[in-house]
Amino acid sequence: MTAAAPEPKENMGQPVSRYDAVVKVTGRATYASDMPLDNPAYAFLVTSAIAKGRIDRFGLDDARGVRGVIEIVTYENAPKLKDSKLFSDGGYAGTTIQPLKSAEISHDGEIIAVVVAESYEAAREAANRVKVSYTATAPSATFDSPGTTAAAAKGQNAQFKEDAKVGDFAKAFDAAEVKLTAAYDTPTQHHNPMELFTTSCAWMGDNLVIYEGSQYVYGLKNGVAEQLGIDADKVRVVNPYVGGGFGSRGSMTPRTAIIAAIARRLNRPIKLVPTRDQGFTITTYRAETRHEIKLGASRDGKLVALRHEGAEISSRADAYCVGGTKTTTRLYACANVDSLVSIVRADRNTPGFMRSPPEVPYLFALESAMDELAVKLNIDPVELRRINDTTNEPIGGKPYTSRALMACFDEAAKAFGWAQRSPQPRSMSDGDWLIGHGCAATCYPTQMAPSAARVRLQRDGRTRVEIAGHEIGTGAYTVIAQTAAERLGVPLEKVAVFMGDSDLPPAPVAGGSNSTASTCSAVMMVCDQIRQRLFKAVMPGQSLTDRAKETVGLGQTPATQAAKSDRPLDLEKAFDALGVGVVEEYGEWKPEGAPLDSFRAMHSGHPRLVGGHQMKDQIAYAFGAEFVEVRVNRFTHEIRCPRLVGAFAAGRIVNPRTARSQLMGGLIWGMSSALLEATEIDERNARYVNDNLADYLLPVNADVSGVEVIMLSEQDDRINPAGVKGLGELANVGTNAAICNAIHHATGQRIRKLPVRLENIEV
Amino acid sequence: MSNTSGSKQSAFDRRAFMAGAAGSALVPLTARAAAAEARAAAPQDPALPVDVTLHVNGKEKRLSIDARTTVLDALRDHLKLTGSKKGCDHGQCGACTVLIGDRRVVSCLTLALAAEGQEITTIEGLATDDHLHPMQQAFIDNDAFQCGYCTPGQIMSAIACVKEGHAGSEADIREYMSGNICRCAAYPNIVAAVKQAAPEIMKG
Secondary structure, eight states: OOTTSOOOOTTBOOOOOOTTHHHHHTTOOOOGGGSOOSSOEEEEEEEOSOSSEEEEEEEOHHHHTSTTEEEEEOTTTOOOOOOOOBGGGTSSBSOOOOTTSSSEEOSTTOEEEEEEESSHHHHHHHHHTOEEEEEEOOOOOSTTOTTOEEEESTTTOTTOOOOOOBSOHHHHHHHOSEEEEEEEEEOOBOOOOSSOOOEEEEEETTEEEEEOOOSOHHHHHHHHHHHHTSOGGGEEEEOSSOSOOTTTTSSBOTHHHHHHHHHHHHTSOEEEOOOHHHHHHHSOOBOOEEEEEEEEEOTTSOEEEEEEEEEEEEESSOOOOOOTHHHHTTSSOOSOEEEEEEEEEESSOOOOOOSSTTHHHHHHHHHHHHHHHHHHHTOOHHHHHHHTOOSBOTTTOOBBSOOOHHHHHHHHHHHHTGGGOOOSTTOOEETTEEEEEEEEEEEEEOEEOOEEEEEEEETTSOEEEEOBOOOSSSOHHHHHHHHHHHHHTOOGGGEEEEOSBTTSOBOOOSOTTOHHHHHHHHHHHHHHHHHHHHHHHHOTTSOHHHHHHHHTOOTTOOHHHHHHHOOOOOHHHHHHHHTOSEEEEEEEEOOTTOOTTHHHHHHTTOOOOEEGGGSSSOBOEEEEEEEEEEEEETTTOOEEEEEEEEEEEOBOBSOHHHHHHHHHHHHHHHHHHHHTOOOOEETTTTEESOOSTTTSOOOOGGGOOOEEEEEOOOOOTTSOTTOBOOOTTTTTSSHHHHHHHHHHHHHSOOOOBSSOOGGGOOO | OOOOOOOTTOTTOHHHHHHHHGGGOSSOHHHHHHHHHTSOOOOSSTTSOEEEEEEETTEEEEEEEOTTOBHHHIIIIISOOTTSOOSOSSSSSOTTEEEETTEEEEGGGSBGGGGTTSEEEOGGGTOBTTBOOHHHHHHHHTTOOSSOSSHHHHHHHHHHHHHTTOOSSHHHHHHHTTTSOOTTOOHHHHHHHHHHHHHHHHHO
16 A cells, blocks of 8 residues: 555555546546537637726727637627626525626626637737726725725525524633634635636537536536526536536526527637636636634633634625634534624635635634643643533534544544644744644534435346546546445456536536535435335245345445445346336435435536534534644744644545545645735735735645545445545645644744744744 | 748748747757748748647647637647646646656746757656556555646656656655655655656666
8 A cells, every 4th residue: 555545444445546647647638628619610718907896898899800719709799698696695606796697897807808819819919909998996895995885694694504502602701711813814725726717618519518627517508598588498508527526617697698698699619718817807716704702711721701703805796704603603512602603795706615614714713722822721722622522512402423633632642643743832943943733623513415316127137327526626526436446345456437417317516515415415426226126026925125135235234334245246147027127216315304406406516505504303423633743943934834644533434545636735735824825915905915826825746745644434324325525625624723733842932823924933 | 821921021030939938048059940940931820720740758749720729728628638637727736747758847828839859758647558657656556636627737747857866855756756746745655656666667
């Protein structure tokens, strides 16, 4: 076993290499903009140079003079599109700001014209020649900008249902022996997946094919159909491979329906490849947040009062928020809890989910505050977590289905060598470098959504799995193939998986870390339907349900138990008995507690995610602990992070190889969220300044060394049939706090605002 | 296509352009000059197609394209070689990396006309007869990718990194592979892959 393919522990599958490995290393994996089109025209976007105001007029003569220009579409001649509601209000869209609808401008970088030409080069040149006269008014950029408006999230965002509270916070905080009040800030960040936000649209008669990197092909299909006013069955979204998502491709952006409508008007396929900088404003982003944490504790470290207030930026049009207090108020035992989330509206594009949307900013605040409290109490930060560990969340008193938080802390502490740490700040150094060790907890809700699948088995064992899931780099093809192979008892090499196509049976959005849990549960169920048919043929006299249960497990049985009791099925014999060449089954699976309309919603592109704290009698989270070493140069203040160690427990690990890679990438994301990433805003113009990959700092290879991922064995039979908690968004939570805690340990300086750059260090 | 326009007033005179671009020196000036001599001056309007012959993965490809077409767009949009990826179009991410001769080059910042007469190797040109290139196999063995979008560029860059003699230590590999961004952050696995493949590639 190599480092990349760790030895599986109990309740882990085999670390087989990726199903899509060969196509990805040979350049044959076809992403959306790689799809061949018949005689395409090329589109190039023109985006607004002001954030607020209106367009007075376009000067298009120069642009029209460029050889090869076919059409320039502005609000004055744009195809009419229907509005789509925000996804959180039951729609599909990531923003309700619909460009090309009027002369009004709602944010900087809004799409104001689409130039279509015979070549990419001509479209780009003509777009650069479009002249626009505006009447601009002063925009409100962010917190503290004049003209912003703030209000509680509750009541304006349908998905934010409650400000969690329990007990009497004010009284308990007042009486607490030790008190901490601290404010924390997190910056604007952009997903920046490597694949640009491309869209190709081709009509065949009344039928539309869209090639676009999407984390939710059913949402996009239904959303575009709604905007175009056509039957959703006439729209097909295809993307067998997606060049990274991180949340940016989860909801529909305005570009797709516009391009589709122009392609229909011109009766020609259109390929749009927006620029990297346009990607900063034509999709969503992680909004900047502000927090105030109040912790009250007894001298022996028991939390008696906790209050978390968070504020988030959103657009004028939409009340998007992540509302991470749902997690931070439930992580530790505390009898008196209060919280409040508010939304501050500015002249910005609408933000959206970005990898671990609520937890990254909100746990930065809580896990920094926990470290500050530990210092105040002179208690080891790991021990402070142990003192406040709990089996039941404090708000509703519901039990965690499983909770390995302290086991993760202990494993990671051991691997890191935490015991060798000298607790005093500024007490460790190496030449010019001050050394700091810090840690933090991570957690992420276990979520599931209804999913369908179709499985076809042939007598020679060849298996075909069809599911409109998404390969965004998570290993979705691989874990689905492994699940089908295991469940049907066929060799892995015989399983073919088809995904990324809205003509396949619906799968949920690849977001909220629900994909493996949902799609594998559906595939297991459908494989069981096939097995039942085969068993029925081979053993007609037996009680089918009992027999099937005994041999393979039915319905809600977790995969491991099934594997243990599994017995190879003689396929040839079964097929002979059935008298058919192929057995094919389709099935629809939904998690416990899913609403009544789940399956209808699934087909119309609305994922009904359940889980986390919203389960009826229990609460389900994955947990982890992260330890980091930072080195701060005492003269230059350069900050390096040579070691990141994380231990995680996330239920069944279907493939330790793909899981480790995702957790490793997550740890690096976490480091990046603390030390590198921030979208800088020109507050005068409400404009993103560093909107390119040189100025928006992302980690490169030289920024990363010494990353260690530890996966704990965990079995949880109370979450879903696959026993999977999901780990795509687990490892990049808490890292930002761990790094600031380590910087405090190195320098004695507490940093409460991200990102931390060398100019912020005052050694 | 049309080779008739030879206006001295052209804002985009081909000879002047070639001479001016020589400073970026991706290829020997002589080869470039020879290619330029082989053709009469380009048309005045850059949108009018010009003829260009590219040598890609050992094959000669004749194209008639907009003079502003980059190697990347020529590969992707005109030769249907979509393995090389567009991640920024600014030379900032490395997803479009190809080899021109033995050099790694960001193909988004290289005009197709400037690559004429040079041997271009793309990700599609590495595997032969079902045998993966050692670097491709190493990327699989070490799970050196997730979404896979940066992977063609990483692999091309990694091969050059080894041949340049910059794969002697992990620190060297990290430094010399830092022109290729991987947003999934598979970096430690990429380093392991380069380490694994290096001896075999150096052996030739």
